[in-house]
Amino acid sequence: MYAFIYQAIVAAFLSSFSLALFSPLVTLRQVSYMGEALSHIAFAGIALALLLELNLQLTTLIFVIIVALAISWLSQRHKLQESNTITIFLSVSMALGITLISLKKGYSFDLESYLFGNVLMVSQSEIYHLIVLALLNIFFITFFYKELFYLSYNAEMAKFYRVPVGLVNTLFMILLAANIVITLRAAGIILVSAQLILPAVTSFNLVKRLDHSIISSALIAILAASGGFALSWWLDLPTGANIVLLEFVFYLISMLFKPLIKGA
């Protein structure tokens, strides 16, 4: 019983923490809509894995990474507006997912737990995946901090000043896709994008530097995960939704402190 609860707490902590680490970069690069789109695109990956009876997480991960890179490539190659390309892929993926699931006759799919997340459903092996993901995030952001900083500031000028924009952006997209797929079971398709935005916008109200923002986003997310889990335990409410609601409350509180801290 306690091991089961402990596993759920760790899942909530790790998924919130990982998404929060990426949150300031996603927000500054203005690709938060990409996060939302990829979480919906993951639905088609899940459906494909169920239909073909493949490993769910691995199939979804490969599917989402391919689509993320395709969006990036199409937008650059054909000068399409990225938002239009994303909307096309998002809608087509959702339609594909629903069609594929309906093809799997007689299979009862727990759609709700994927849409809104359920930390109680996270398995032991998924916990290991979350641990590896958190470590990869820490390594990527620490190692490529300077490059990510200038890529987020202005990609064209970063390229001019010889930042390997193509490499760093591709790794960023792959890791963003991995973050969304691996945290999906805990965070949910619909709620994952909120966890990719709220910690960052809260931290930007409180601190003035990107590195401070990454650290404070992670702390905000851990605090929200703790509170969200406690609320769901005591009041029998959904954990993922509580975490997002608490992150929103922290955001509102940070708005009150913003004038004091930033003098704005």
Added chain:
Amino acid sequence: MIEIRNLSYKINGNVILEDINLALAEGEFAALIGPNGAGKSTLIKLILGFLPLQTGSIHIDGIPHLEWLKRNSIGYLPQYEEFNRHFPATVRDIVLMGLVGELPLGSRFKTSHRQRAIQALTFTGIAHLAGHQIGSLSGGELQRMFLARALVSDNKYLILDEPEASLDQPGVKSLFALLKDLNKAGKTILTISHDLNILSEYCSFLICLNRKLHCHTSAELVSAEIIHKTFGDTVRLIEKDY
């Protein structure tokens, strides 16, 4: 030396640049003039590798420019740089961007890099703003910050796209005096400008562009005839003392 041969460039079938041949020798302080839409910024973006070549070639120090740019930097002051004013960066962070190509992937800036950033900011007169957020700067201060970034890596070449934008007349004068000092110290400078009075005072070489290259000569030779040839009949020259 920056050498441009038989360069032409089209956008959606419209000829922007036609058969440009130009050699910019080391130590020059050259100005690129021409009316709006003459292709000045396009020419600069081609030299800097922002745009791909269609016809012709550009060589820097005898090497194809894209090859040269893989290993070296050109100091560049854009006319306008798109950025989020709420981006959590200080003035020093943006100046350090000029040094990022000198560092291996994944490494951190050292104290010596930060000192060079402060030196560049001191040169452009805003060292006191090094720790300020970029969103808090005025237009003129931003221009000086970007100039410091262009200067921090001590490049041989410096290219500026309308540096007088966002500056008042005294500001323009002090900026060009600063550029002249850099030129005297050995830097080769190419600047786009509309301020012919300033150019005649500071530049050694004038390039008149209006799709085609009309002339390139020393600034003392700027005549009404050349100006009309470049800008068309829309320009009226007024003799004025400042």
